[in-house]
Amino acid sequence: MSGSLLAQSAVNALVLSSLYILMALGFALLLSIMGVVNFAHAVIYMVGGYVCYELIVTAGLNNWVALAITALGLGLFGLFLERFGFRPFFGNTNRIIVLTLAVIVILESLVNVLVGSEVRAIPSFWSGSFQIKGVWIAHERIIAFVAAAVLLIAVFTFIRRSRTGQQMLATSQDFVGATLQGINIYRITAIAAFIACALAAVAGGLMGSLMFLNPFAGDQMLVRAIQVVILAGIGSIGGVLVGGLILGVLNAFLPLWLEGSAVDAVGVAVIIVIMLFRPQGLFGHEA
């Protein structure tokens, strides 16, 4: 195994990890703040990819403008989902699960009917590549990594430093305690839903340019987001960083030694082994 192949995989692991973290962070936010297991999260990722594509290819917008509008648009959809979906059924896990499954079916079918037979990928954010010491790095991967990293830093700074962010953390640790401090939990859950869906949409746009669009791409991404959150530990928002990194490393390096879908099986096995030693996840119940 050559050094450049390993170096290449390391670069790749960083790119994948950053996108997984973008995805899983929103999932973890909604889970820890509202107690909502939002199965529809990855469908928003998928829709994000298609919306971004339409804005770039059909509407002729600049890639970055399109990505920003996509994030805003699906963030607003997140507000809608929170207001009319999650909030009325608050605390009723069964109903919320059914609701999120319904959202999956509706959005997947909608996209499948509208554009399902179109093979599509979002045009590159920056085509071409460069070489350092035998390692080729595509511009678009660097761009995806930087964009994801900047967003993550922004969101984490918001959560850790701003008053609203602190209130989000408080709400995630004790919901009733938070309401009794006068924290408007509706505002908190709405902001969380907005951030979650916007991040998923950005991940969808970036991944749709690195890979391709598929109305069912969300199914696999949902599994990965859940894996990251389990690794991180339910309730941990910071742990998502580490969980995402682990999954990215597994997905980038395991194919070097394993064939085909054995990668997923071994990836899950690694997660199970970690759970044996840390059943609460790596950072369970820590903020």
Added chain:
Amino acid sequence: MQLDIRDIRIHYGKAIAVDGVSIRVGAGEVVAIVGANGSGKSTILEAISGLTPLSSGEIWFGEERIDRLPAYEIVRRGLMQVPEGRRLFPYLSVWTNMQMGASLRKDKAGIRKDMEEVFEHFPILRERRNQKAGSLSGGEQQMLAIARAMVGRPKLLCLDEPSLGLAPIMVNGLVPVIKDINEQGVGVLLVEQNVPLALKVADRAYALQVGKVILEGDAETFRCNDVVRKAYLGG
């Protein structure tokens, strides 16, 4: 009248938990609700704070009916609660927990000043201000819960079983704390199983039994009442 609870009923499913209770707390008054486990005391506090819906009856705070407001709106009106189980944010620092109490306040300087004042009352919290709330002892956590509410500058503070889980020496320490709060012009509604403690601080008290008020009056009335004496004051 600051808080006026008018003939409220609360059901849990088909079971009735609170059955036609009326309680009043005047401005600046300390009022205690005493009663055994399951008498409905905590349920009443939950209803006051907007956590549990009423089946019938009304709750008024000042000139406004509050029993249909969401919990945070009730806090906005100056009615805060130190809930049973304290409900601290275990993975946030003592400092941040106290900041959360001031969620509705915008005056940063004022908040800082009030936090300093509260630290005067609870010097141990100042020492531990960077520690996570979950790592404090039970007594310290109770202090933090009260301190957090104080930073919110409530007009009326509801305390739900503050003595629960505290060592006897700590329980006695609560008396001056509650009196201090009251001296700042804050009304206090104290729910307690520890009747001697409640009667030490309360101007008036209500005794609850299976969801109904069975006795109402000042501390003296309670001390003289046979039933209360036998049940709570050790004969």
Added chain:
Amino acid sequence: MTKGGYEVRKSTAVAVLFALVVMLALGALAAGCGEEKVTTTTAAPAPTSETTAAPPATEAPPATEAPPTTTPAEPKELRIGAAVSLTGLFSASEQLVWEGEQIFESWINTKGGITVDGQQYLIKIIAEDCQSTAEGSSTAATKLIDAGCNFQVGPIVPFTVIASGTVTEPAGVLRVVLYNCHTPDEYGPDTPLTFIANDVTTDFIQPDLDYLKANYPDVKKLTVLTPDDGAPPIFMPMVKEMMVDSGFELLNYFEYDMAAPDFTPYVTQALATKPDAMFFINGWPIFMGNMLKIARQNGFTGPIFGSHEDPYDIAEIAGPEASTDFYTHNIQMDSPKMTPLIQEILALGQDMFGKQSPTYVWGFNSCYCLVQAIEHAQSLDPKVVAEAWENMPSIDTVYGPGVMGGLKSYGIKHNVSYATPFSMLKDGKVEFIDFLPVELP
């Protein structure tokens, strides 16, 4: 106590119900639009020069509901089942296959359908979703049999083909699968009612190698990337033999996970073997396009051969910069060298679905060959048709004249073999090269 005291209030519940209804309505509306688009265009007369005196395409009543006093002139309905993955990982391309099959339905019915034993039959193609899974495929086969389809087209991917065969073969249903990856369970003596109407996995290898030799004399070392669909261990020894016999060296082959989050690890490994040229054997355009892009981004400039996958879709995924020196056994849609039938199919696709796709031609061809076999057999009994089809001296395909083959290769003479179209991607554009002869012993 409800959490936070936020019990479901009447007004909010009503709002939620309303929102759900709106969402469902939107979904239904969208679904309705899609359906409507298909049916209305299907009903529209096809603008071909051969539509003289043709009956309307979709107005024929089902055979079973026809009154007993039907005159012989009244056409009956012949149902053909289409097993396609309309959802899941393979859906993007398989939906195009399904659209190609619908184009065929419209086309054949405009021509008056087929005649068997003096009776005119209009073709009704019914689709069932294979869901890109094995379970979905066997369920789809069962549902199609329930719907009265004794003839089925599809599916495509090996494990879906195997799953569907476990249902169709025992049921005596004749099936035209759209692809073959050489696993014995897919197609062989054990599947006497399974046919293939197009070139498959290994058919493309020898023409590719011959082309390489003639046009890239410096290329000696080859590396293969192929999906881990269970087939590589079976066809790779054959591929290796062909490569070695033609004077090439096979450096290695790598199997990729079709559901992989990223194909970079596979492509970088393949490139680490330092090949002169690469073969992407099997797989869908979405995978190949992405791997092509990654290969070019990683500095690989050699030629790449991509089985028969749609070059337009590959270019869409790979982007214009990467789409060069890529070869595939498929068509250039706007080339004048295409057969008149291919041009007609693409024009119909434009009318019916507002777009053109080489995959339409693929989907069309299976149905086209199947109905020729039925007419040749003059029977609707699948077993009779199978026997007659095997012995057809020649059969027409959309690509030109074809013959039956496969006895030596597969132990069963059920392959339609024809000169395969060969095109390349150059600077983001598709360029047709030629129809290359394929020998299928």
